Amino acid sequence: MGFHQTKDAGGAVVVRVDGQLIVGNRQELKDLINGGLDQGERKFLIDFARTGYIDSSGLGALVSLSKRVRELGGELRLSGLNEDLRSLFELTKLDTLFAIADTPEQALANF
Amino acid sequence: MTSPLQLCIRRTPSPGTTALGTRVQLKMPSEIACIEQAVSLVTRHCLSGSAASDHLRFRLQVALAEALANAVMRGNEEDPAKFVQVDAELFADHFRVQVTDEGIGFDPAQIPEPVHPEQIAEACGRGLFLIRKLVDDVQFNEQGNSICMTLRRR
Numbered sequence: 001m002g003f004h005q006t007k008d009a010g011g012a013v014v015v016r017v018d019g020q021l022i023v024g025n026r027q028e029l030k031d032l033i034n035g036g037l038d039q040g041e042r043k044f045l046i047d048f049a050r051t052g053y054i055d056s057s058g059l060g061a062l063v064s065l066s067k068r069v070r071e072l073g074g075e076l077r078l079s080g081l082n083e084d085l086r087s088l089f090e091l092t093k094l095d096t097l098f099a100i101a102d103t104p105e106q107a108l109a110n111f
Numbered sequence: 112m113t114s115p116l117q118l119c120i121r122r123t124p125s126p127g128t129t130a131l132g133t134r135v136q137l138k139m140p141s142e143i144a145c146i147e148q149a150v151s152l153v154t155r156h157c158l159s160g161s162a163a164s165d166h167l168r169f170r171l172q173v174a175l176a177e178a179l180a181n182a183v184m185r186g187n188e189e190d191p192a193k194f195v196q197v198d199a200e201l202f203a204d205h206f207r208v209q210v211t212d213e214g215i216g217f218d219p220a221q222i223p224e225p226v227h228p229e230q231i232a233e234a235c236g237r238g239l240f241l242i243r244k245l246v247d248d249v250q251f252n253e254q255g256n257s258i259c260m261t262l263r264r265r
Contacts, residue, residue, distance in 0.1 A: 020176075022147060052172065055238070056240075064234040084170075092240070094231070
């Protein structure tokens with residue numbers, strides 16, 4: 001459970017969500033991304049291939065993080081959403097706010 | 112370290128009939144840190160003994176996580192003196208999960224739709240919307256401090 005952070009050869013920060021992204025740990029993810037922004041990182045990918053479920057607080061954290069990253073001239077992308085997870089974004093129309101790729105490789109290919 | 116969650120399971124002799132087979136009750140403190148474990152426990156007991164699809168499991172997990180977060184944070188305002196009660200009734204073809212807090216309640220009709228164009232980019236306000244989309248029926252008590260969610264085992 002938790003967040004696993006690596007850096008892609010192209011310079012993107014890749015955060016893998018192991019477990020859930022929910023009200024109990026959303027601040028940890030926000031601290032991770034905001035810490036990267038403070039260090040000058042501008043390209044972020046959050047991968048959900050190992051995620052069980054996301055709650056509305058987790059979705060809200062992604063919205064606020066994406067907004068802050070964009071304001072600083074960067075981009076936050078998502079990958080690895082299974083059919084159920086993707087449906088959360090579609091139901092809430094958040095799929096219109098995020099670049100969503102099937103795999104981290106696809107998301108990073110033209111990052 | 113012992114869990115602060117108090118779980119009670121009652122099974123009747125004839126599960127699998129249309130009559131009530133099992134009742135699952137859980138009492139949890141108003142702590143955000145307890146929500147994930149409570150979701151896991153209630154989900155496991157609601158779906159035990161049946162070939163539940165991953166989709167049904169997902170719908171229950173998210174709806175329950177939302178209902179518990181609302182109860183802990185908005186209903187009980189994380190007051191350590193207050194508790195959240197989960198009461199699940201399991202039937203052969205469906206189950207009902209009721210989540211009750213000790214707060215003053217709220218009017219669900221006053222919650223704005225989060226998918227309106229001006230609301231989409233807001234950071235909060237999607238919880239009740241997701242519950243309504245993920246479960247088959249949602250009912251509130253008159254006070255607005257108890258939500259009852261029904262999911263069919265399809």
